[in-house]
Ligand SMILES: CC(=O)SCCNC(=O)CCNC(=O)[C@H](O)C(C)(C)COP(=O)(O)OP(=O)(O)OC[C@H]1O[C@@H](n2cnc3c(N)ncnc32)[C@H](O)[C@@H]1OP(=O)(O)O
């Protein structure tokens with residue numbers, strides 16, 4: 001039985017995704033994302049809404065000038081000026097959106113059904129006369145009268161629309177209803193039908209899959225599911241469900257997905273929830289001892305698919321749920337071995353920290369293990385002196401004197417704030433012996449008040465090796481310095 005037919009993907013990260021409150025991408029950022037989407041193998045990139053602003057048009061023009069393989073599209077209202085601006089940007093196609101529910105027609109547009117039908121037909125004809133591919137989209141289609149909707153789509157197709165799209169604008173569809181609607185639309189309309197979902201009830205992916213199962217030939221999606229309110233359908237979730245759960249070959253370069261997800265998160269400033277399917281930090285991270293024990297026997301015991309399929313790697317972290325298997329694995333990564341009684345002691349110390357609600361960093365494990373295994377390693381880097389100045393009329397500046405492999409090294413650094421300046425000074429001081437990158441910086445106040453105990457956890461890397469480490473002080477700058485030096489010492493151990 002054929003489940004899916006020639007599915008295309010329209011990525012709207014740069015249009016609906018950019019409508020996420022607070023997101024505004026520069027031309028360079030939009031272009032970079034468009035190039036990566038093209039590399040992934042997306043069929044259509046909705047690059048923006050040309051009517052929005054001069055800056056938006058500059059970005060769309062930069063993308064169309066790039067000569068990508070993907071069809072480049074602009075959102076347009078059913079208004080000729082919107083199409084003129086899209087033409088000015090040299091797009092291949094327009095996503096021509098016509099409000100179709102009575103609520104949108106009567107209350108928002110203050111028009112009636114027949115006027116809106118005429119507008120859709122006029123603008124479709126206009127766009128076709130100017131050589132554009134037209135995807136005619138019904139906005140708020142899930143609250144529209146289905147007979148009217150079908151007759152409007154038919155009028156649009158008569159006027160030349162190449163594809164039609166059904167928008168669940170405020171995320172009210174459920175998968176069963178979606179299936180019934182798409183069976184009807186795909187069998188009664190003569191052009192491919194697309195689905196555009198929002199995630200207000202967390203059903204965007206399910207509704208999109210249901211539409212595709214029932215004849216839809218195109219899905220609109222965004223990377224990381226970003227978009228207005230609760231967002232749009234997640235690209236990565238639909239693609240991997242098709243690939244892995246339905247065994248449909250999407251033609252997407254799946255092993256590039258995670259990189260693109262990180263890029264979009266970084267450029268939009270929209271963090272991905274740690275528990276987000278597939279691309280969240282925890283999606284392939286394991287803490288529970290029973291799971292790690294199972295994974296060592298066969299990774300499929302506790303992983304639905306191999307993380308490498310989307311360009312990720314499995315990670316094991318320690319916490320109160322750790323067991324002997326996970327601690328042994330973590331010790332191995334540190335190049336350490338313990339006998340049965342030492343292992344029991346290390347596990348119980350790890351659990352003790354975990355019971356206090358602590359994350360166990362690599363440097364925590366290292367120091368627990370070295371204590372239990374009675375290993376004494378001299379720190380390679382010790383802080384001798386540290387000064388920082390900051391204020392409203394001064395560039396934050398820090399100076400450090402480090403004892404480094406037996407020598408004193410003095411350096412200064414400036415930064416966006418005193419913590420940044422301190423970390424830059426340390427990085428400069430050790431630059432001659434190690435190239436260490438700060439990958440992540442996380443700060444928590446453990447107790448309340450301005451004299452709170454502050455805990456800083458950092459992730460540092462050197463030559464592809466990554467470690468986490470902690471600093472805890474009442475002074476956030478000193479906690480940061482301590483965390484960074486703990487991590488550096490760990491990375492510099494042989
Ligand atoms: C569900 C969606 O995602 S829809 C896409 C949302 N995207 C955007 O809004 C893009 C960014 N928007 C903008 O830059 C501006 O809103 C513009 C340039 C499009 C319009 O700005 P303004 O002329 O100041 O209008 P304003 O934003 O106040 O109102 C929208 C107008 O578009 C009309 N309109 C809304 N949707 C449509 C449509 N699909 N087709 C035709 N007209 C429409 C509204 O009725 C209203 O018209 P009115 O001013 O005659 O009452």
Ligand SMILES: CC(=O)C(=O)O
Pocket residue numbers: 016097137138139140167168169170196198
């Ligand atoms: C057009 C669109 O983005 C919507 O209806 O959600």
